[in-house]
Amino acid sequence: MKSESTNTNGVKIGLECHAQLITKSKLFCPCSTDYHNSEPNTHVCATCLGLPGALPVVNERAIRYGIKVALALNCEVQPQIIFYRKNYYYPDLPRGFQITQYDFPIALNGLVQIESASGGDGGRERGIRIRIRRVHMEEDPGRLVYKGTIDTAKYSLVDYNRSGIPLVEIVTEPDLRSPKEVRIFLGELRSILGYLSVFDGDLEGAMRVDANISVGGGERAEVKNISSYKDVERALSFEITRQKNLVRRGLKVTLETRHYDEVRGITLSMRTKEFEHDYRYFPEPDLVPIRISDMVSEIKGEIPELPDEKKRRFVSQYSIAREHANTLTYDINIADFYEEVASKMDAGLSAVWVADVLKGELNYRGISMREASKRVSADDFVAMLRYFKKGVITERGATEIIREMLDHGGKPDEIIKRKGLASIGSAEIEKAVLEVIKENENAVEDYRTGKKEALHFLVGQVMRKTRGRANPKDVSKWIEEKI
């Protein structure tokens, strides 16, 4: 069954994705970008506070990162860039304008390939091409903290620590057809930015998205403030349903800007009276044009193997499933970890244990591979897999070791001893099996009268008694033998 909100028919979505670049200092001033765990207004100076007379100077590394992103998105890098003032009054902009780009951005006309979502009416090929309209640089505004929600708060509090953090803005053509496709696209984008070492998706608010949405050729609405990557599907589904309901009631969708309220999962009209020409863009007189053509060839050489390419190499080089290759290549740190493990261990077995088990445990804990690698090294992982392969520990024991390493650290051999994870010998299994048969007469009787499920129950009981130190397949054979 197709539900209304997942039906892709006539839905067109274009995105403006803002990603923070991980330079050491801000885009136009030398304030540190390391503000995420700091008190408000402690990473600001006259420039990012917009005090009169302060002069911005461009951070070269930020420009280089922007070019790197543009090249990775297959864009045409422009010969020269110029910064512009975008004028509007809002408390998060201390100067009353944002320094951004307009004409002469870093790059134009790129392309990103994503895997099909085919969640709605299908028909879209595997490998959808999303065109990139432009890539440009701009400064992040400050951060507003509301008391209550945006539409009920009496006032807002302003923290300018974020003011002036370099952002790269990536604008797509309206080539996306469903909220699910948007999520896949953003995943691919985050993955690429991570590979380039210019972006840290673990930082709060590192990527924020505005989306232009229209249905059935109607007018588009812009939804702003989708700050969490996880929220994007919810926000867009709400907006699509809202527009479809308007159309159904014979009403028109109006061209407007809407604010996404992440607490309530709805979009609200901002009733703005501002239009594009009201921004009165003009070249920033305090910043001079920068010729970037000379930087391009050097930066091209710094672009690593990207996720899509790595995915294909993993499938052919390690003969692993496409799904596993997808999981392993999403995060460059997991890909590197896997390759190190696979260089010392059976590549197929390594793929299962890294992609299915380790990744699952990371997701469960909400931690990244980079964080986890402080506790679990590839060598530890290899040692653990060797014990498993030799039968020293069971599958359950191996999983237990991974959990222990992630939660408390430690080495596999030491954890095996400390937690008594070594598989037990046949004498001990036999003893446990006999005990379980004695203690569960009903289940044994069920099994004898043909209820095969009873065997699972009995195996479970033995596993519990042996604290998972026996191989369930062996236990199953033992029970069948003894009954």
Place this chain on the structure above:
Amino acid sequence: MIRKEEIEHIGWLARIELSDAEKELFEKQLSSILDYFAVLDELDTEDVEPTYHVIGIKDVVREDEPKEALSQSEVLRNAPKKEKGYFKSPRML
């Protein structure tokens, strides 16, 4: 000629409240500025490159080196309203 609604819109963009007397005054002043640009518009600029910058300098950049920021109390020193290290501002929507 600039219309009164346009003056009001410009005032709103700048978040400035204008009295009727001010609106009248700005209507006159802005109109005369626009009239002057109309004179400039008469010039033939067909073969003239657009000017984006009046100074002939290019390619000024700096190294990515962080320097010490202002202290929080210095930052908030001139703020008319503050709360817990934040600037306090009217809600805008």
